[in-house]
Amino acid sequence: MRALVWIVAETWQATVAGAATFLPAGADVTLLHVTASDAQTVARGARDALLGRPHRPAANSLDAISEQSARQLLADAQAALGREAVLDARCGRIEHEVIAAAGTADLILFARDKDHTHPGPRSLGPTARYVLDHAPRAVLLVWPDAPSA
Amino acid sequence: MPEALTLALSLAGLAATLAAAVARPRWLPEAVVAVAAAAGLVAVGAVTVDRARQAAGHLAPTIGFLAALLLLADGCRRDGLFEALGDMMARGSRGRPRRLLALVFAVASSVTVVLGLDPTIVLLTPIVLATATRLRISPEPDVYATAHLANSASLLLPISNLTNLLVFTVTGLSFTRFAALMLLPTLAAIAVEWAVLTRFFAAELGRPPGHQAASAAPHLPRLALTVLGATLAGFLAGSLLGISPVWIAAAGATAITVPALVRRTATAGDVVRALQPSFLLFVLGLGVIVAAASDNGLATAVRMVLPGGTSLPALLGIAAISALLANLVNNLPAILIIAPIAAASGPAAVLAALIGVNVGPNLTYAGSLATLLWRRLLRADGTDVHLGEFTRLGAATVPAALAASTLMLWSGVRIGL
Numbered sequence: 001m002r003a004l005v006w007i008v009a010e011t012w013q014a015t016v017a018g019a020a021t022f023l024p025a026g027a028d029v030t031l032l033h034v035t036a037s038d039a040q041t042v043a044r045g046a047r048d049a050l051l052g053r054p055h056r057p058a059a060n061s062l063d064a065i066s067e068q069s070a071r072q073l074l075a076d077a078q079a080a081l082g083r084e085a086v087l088d089a090r091c092g093r094i095e096h097e098v099i100a101a102a103g104t105a106d107l108i109l110f111a112r113d114k115d116h117t118h119p120g121p122r123s124l125g126p127t128a129r130y131v132l133d134h135a136p137r138a139v140l141l142v143w144p145d146a147p148s149a
Numbered sequence: 150m151p152e153a154l155t156l157a158l159s160l161a162g163l164a165a166t167l168a169a170a171v172a173r174p175r176w177l178p179e180a181v182v183a184v185a186a187a188a189g190l191v192a193v194g195a196v197t198v199d200r201a202r203q204a205a206g207h208l209a210p211t212i213g214f215l216a217a218l219l220l221l222a223d224g225c226r227r228d229g230l231f232e233a234l235g236d237m238m239a240r241g242s243r244g245r246p247r248r249l250l251a252l253v254f255a256v257a258s259s260v261t262v263v264l265g266l267d268p269t270i271v272l273l274t275p276i277v278l279a280t281a282t283r284l285r286i287s288p289e290p291d292v293y294a295t296a297h298l299a300n301s302a303s304l305l306l307p308i309s310n311l312t313n314l315l316v317f318t319v320t321g322l323s324f325t326r327f328a329a330l331m332l333l334p335t336l337a338a339i340a341v342e343w344a345v346l347t348r349f350f351a352a353e354l355g356r357p358p359g360h361q362a363a364s365a366a367p368h369l370p371r372l373a374l375t376v377l378g379a380t381l382a383g384f385l386a387g388s389l390l391g392i393s394p395v396w397i398a399a400a401g402a403t404a405i406t407v408p409a410l411v412r413r414t415a416t417a418g419d420v421v422r423a424l425q426p427s428f429l430l431f432v433l434g435l436g437v438i439v440a441a442a443s444d445n446g447l448a449t450a451v452r453m454v455l456p457g458g459t460s461l462p463a464l465l466g467i468a469a470i471s472a473l474l475a476n477l478v479n480n481l482p483a484i485l486i487i488a489p490i491a492a493a494s495g496p497a498a499v500l501a502a503l504i505g506v507n508v509g510p511n512l513t514y515a516g517s518l519a520t521l522l523w524r525r526l527l528r529a530d531g532t533d534v535h536l537g538e539f540t541r542l543g544a545a546t547v548p549a550a551l552a553a554s555t556l557m558l559w560s561g562v563r564i565g566l
Contacts (some may be wrong), residue, residue, distance in 0.1 A: 009285035052431035069282035125352030
């Protein structure tokens, strides 16, 4: 069995706990994180609109900040999971990247991403909703506040 | 030379300067294009030497003021002000996305008001991104907020935006009167941003808390805070005593730069780089080019479409046209073109134009249609494809913020602020 575990910064612990509880011991696990390119695009665009100012390389480049935090998040998730896993850090439109990464996986596991206090359709934001609707195979959806392990 | 030809030449000079500023060819700095275009317009007689000298002379104190503010911001960076603000936001948020956004609003607005738009974009944005990712919170709401507030919170003081600085003397207002008239418009713009952004990012803001920040001993940037506090107090006191704010800014820049030179935490080269001489030249060249275009018929054309008077509909019209022009040609040329014409109707009309050129750039990605088109044409790098979200957010905030801020300006004038 090949399982894709989609890790999001705010809900990673519940997602990893779900993976530890529900995935069979022999499953091939991939931990995926997608950095939305929007924040960098906006920050860079705002800078480009400052016409006439000299462009000096920023001390801490925006990409480096995001890459480092994504790597750290995936490393923490793997340590919490406590088993072998492929780490996949991507950048782009989140929902598209998740579906692209799902490829031949038998299962996608992720957390609800909106109102986590009440059951119902509002517990899914547009990104998670898209992944749920477009998932090619089975989906396992966990609640972010209720670690099952 | 017929006026139509000189106008065409002036507009071509403006277009070439803006194109160089957007495309940034390595071999042709935009300051060189701006100065060459200005000199060319003088050479062909599109603008007389006297008029060019007058336009440059009019801009000179503003450019000195700008230079002082650049040194002040660089001193604050050197003293660790922006890292300290990042730590403060991380601790204060307790990992909660909505609390972090509220702190980002407070910090981005304050930095913009006190140090201006540039430091918020260049120095604060990476700190905001790093703070959110460190707390394991989605950074989008916070980065969008910083980018938007750099524009919408830049209404308050003459120093908050270069556009304000460029027309401050044209308004004839004192520093404190300018601030008093712009207080309500600024608060209105920030309130609209909060209302729209919190709705727009409801999913991200409703998520459970991220990490708590580790509570390391906070670094207090004493020099930066002292100098900024004293400079602001100086602006207010100077306004009452009739001291020109440019001298207060120069004193603040000296107070934060000289200790660094003495302690050798900065070299003379660092100070010159912080002054951004090419940028100062760019502004000077742009001023002469716009004066040439205005004198050769652009002013007449703008006068025909710009409403006169300071009634509420007139002020709303001025703000809307200014916002539109800022999106077409960037806000610096826009305010240089509009301010002298608006000034005929009095300071309230100039302030309405400022509301337009400061808030307006949030409407289109990167603040300018020209920027967008050029980026797309010249460097179609894949990162620029997700424009939908920024544009939708701009469409939701800009018209409402323009209307609310202009209404507040009109009310302020009516109650005699």
